[in-house]
Amino acid sequence: MTNMATTRQDKPTEASAALRKRMGDNLKAIGRDRDENAFADFYNYYAGRVKSFLMGKGMTEEISDELMQEIMLIVWRRAESYDPSKAAASTWLFTIARNRRIDYLRGNSRIEVELEDEMLDVENDESETQAGYVDAEQAAERLHRALEKLPQEQRQVMHLSYFRGQSHGDIAEWLDLPIGTVKSRIRLAMQAVRSSLKDEDKAALLNESSGSPIND
Amino acid sequence: MSVSHHLTDETIHDYATGSLSMPMETLVACHLTVCRQCRARAQMADGVGGGLFDRLEPTPIKVSAMDLISRSDAAADSPASDIRNGASQASTAKVGTTGPVKGVPRPLGRLLPAPLEQLRWRRVAPGIKQYKLDDQHRRHGAFQLLHLAPGAVLSEHSHHDRELTYLVQGSYRDSIGRFQVGDIADLDGSIEHQPVVDSEEPCIALIATQSPVRYSGVIGKIMQPFVGI
Numbered sequence: 001m002t003n004m005a006t007t008r009q010d011k012p013t014e015a016s017a018a019l020r021k022r023m024g025d026n027l028k029a030i031g032r033d034r035d036e037n038a039f040a041d042f043y044n045y046y047a048g049r050v051k052s053f054l055m056g057k058g059m060t061e062e063i064s065d066e067l068m069q070e071i072m073l074i075v076w077r078r079a080e081s082y083d084p085s086k087a088a089a090s091t092w093l094f095t096i097a098r099n100r101r102i103d104y105l106r107g108n109s110r111i112e113v114e115l116e117d118e119m120l121d122v123e124n125d126e127s128e129t130q131a132g133y134v135d136a137e138q139a140a141e142r143l144h145r146a147l148e149k150l151p152q153e154q155r156q157v158m159h160l161s162y163f164r165g166q167s168h169g170d171i172a173e174w175l176d177l178p179i180g181t182v183k184s185r186i187r188l189a190m191q192a193v194r195s196s197l198k199d200e201d202k203a204a205l206l207n208e209s210s211g212s213p214i215n216d
Numbered sequence: 217m218s219v220s221h222h223l224t225d226e227t228i229h230d231y232a233t234g235s236l237s238m239p240m241e242t243l244v245a246c247h248l249t250v251c252r253q254c255r256a257r258a259q260m261a262d263g264v265g266g267g268l269f270d271r272l273e274p275t276p277i278k279v280s281a282m283d284l285i286s287r288s289d290a291a292a293d294s295p296a297s298d299i300r301n302g303a304s305q306a307s308t309a310k311v312g313t314t315g316p317v318k319g320v321p322r323p324l325g326r327l328l329p330a331p332l333e334q335l336r337w338r339r340v341a342p343g344i345k346q347y348k349l350d351d352q353h354r355r356h357g358a359f360q361l362l363h364l365a366p367g368a369v370l371s372e373h374s375h376h377d378r379e380l381t382y383l384v385q386g387s388y389r390d391s392i393g394r395f396q397v398g399d400i401a402d403l404d405g406s407i408e409h410q411p412v413v414d415s416e417e418p419c420i421a422l423i424a425t426q427s428p429v430r431y432s433g434v435i436g437k438i439m440q441p442f443v444g445i
Binding site: 016019036039042043047048049051055064065068073086088090091095102108110111112118119121122139140143144147158183186193194 | 219225226228229232233234235238241242244245248249250251252255257259260261262263264265266267268269270271272273274275276277278279280281282284285288316319320321322323398
C-alpha cells in the first residue's frame with residue numbers, strides 16, 4: 001500500500017488541461033487516421049496506469065499485463081467511437097478498463113444504459129452531453145478543480161474506492177476506520193464534486209428537483 | 217417520464233467503480249435509462265474516475281505500443297482476437313427475447329423470455345406472484361420480479377444490506393412515499409417499510425437485494441422463504 005495516496009500529488013490546472021487536450025487529440029487521430037504515433041503517446045502515458053488499476057483491484061501482474069494489452073487494443077481499434085463532446089479521454093479509457101475487468105471476472109458484460117432504448121429519457125441533445133454542460137472540456141475542467149479542492153481524507157477514500165480493493169469493507173480495514181466513516185467520506189466527496197459543478201450557470205439539469213430530492 | 221425517487225450517491229458511486237453485482241447493475245441501468253438526471257450524475261461519477269485515473273502512479277510495462285499493434289495486426293484475422301466482439305457476443309447470448317419488451321427498459325428486457333404478462337409467474341401468496349430472474353446470483357441476494365395485485369400489502373420488513381426496487385408497472389405507497397413507473401427505491405438496512413399497492417392495474421417491481429431481508433412480523437417470517445425478498 002505504498003502509493004495508496006498517490007492522488008495527493010496536485011497538478012497545476014493548466015498542465016492537466018494540456019494533458020486532456022493531448023490525449024483527446026490522440027484518440028481523434030487514432031480514430032481518423034490510425035495514427036501510430038498518437039497511439040504510442042496515448043499508450044506510453046496510460047498503459048502503466050491501466051496496469052496499476054488492474055493490480056490495485058487485486059489481479060495478478062500476469063493477468064493485469066494481459067488485460068492491459070486487451071484494453072489498449074480496444075483503444076486502438078475503437079478510437080473512432082470516442083466522442084469528445086461526451087467525455088474526457090481518461091474517462092473513456094477508465095470506463096473501458098472498468099468494464100473489461102468486470103467482463104473478465106464475471107463472465108458476463110457490465111449492464112449499461114442502451115442509447116437506442118426506446119424508453120431512454122431524452123429531452124434534447126444537450127442533455128446527452130456530460131452533465132449537460134457546454135462541452136466535455138468545461139465539465140472536465142470543473143471536475144478537476146473540484147477534485148483538487150477535496151480534503152485529503154476524502155480524496156484518499158475516492159482513490160481507493162475507484163482503484164483499490166473490491167469493497168468499502170476492504171478500504172475500512174486498510175485505513176482502520178469504521179465502514180460508516182468510509183461511506184460518509186464517499187458521500188461527502190460526491191456531494192462536494194456535484195455542488196462545485198452546480199456552482200455555475202449551465203447546471204440546470206442537476207438542479208432540477210422533483211418529488212424526492214437527490215440527497216444533498 | 218417523470219421520476220421522483222432517485223438513486224443515492226452511494227449507489228451511483230458503486231456503479232461507477234464497478235463494485236455492484238450484476239442484478240444491482242441491472243436495476244441501476246433501468247433507472248438510468250428513464251432518468252436523465254441520474255444519468256448525468258452517473259456520468260459525473262465516471263468523470264471522477266477519469267480525473268483520478270490521470271493521477272494514478274503507473275506500473276512498469278513490458279510491451280511497447282508498436283509491438284502491441286504489430287502483434288494485433290498479425291492476429292487480426294483470428295475471430296477470437298477482437299475481444300470487444302467477444303464481449304458483445306457474450307451479452308447477446310443471454311438475451312431472452314428477439315426484440316425489445318414493450319414498457320421495459322432494455323437492461324431488464326434482455327433478461328425476459330416473454331412480455332411481462334406472459335412470463336411464468338409463480339404464485340407465492342394471495343395477490344403476490346414472483347418471477348425469479350437468475351438463480352445463479354441467489355447467494356448474493358434475491359433478483360426477481362414481483363407481480364402484486366391492486367390493494368396487495370407486503371409484510372413489513374427491513375433488510376440486512378441494500379435493496380433496490382425499480383417500478384416497472386403500476387404504483388405503491390409506503391412510509392417513504394409513493395412509487396411510480398421509473399422510480400427507484402434505494403434502501404439500506406435501517407429502513408423498515410410495508411409497501412401497499414395503490415394502482416388500479418397490477419404493480420410489477422424489479423427487486424435486487426444483497427442479502428436476505430429480516431421480517432419483523434410472524435406472517436413475514438413464514439412468507440420469507442417463498443417470496444424471497
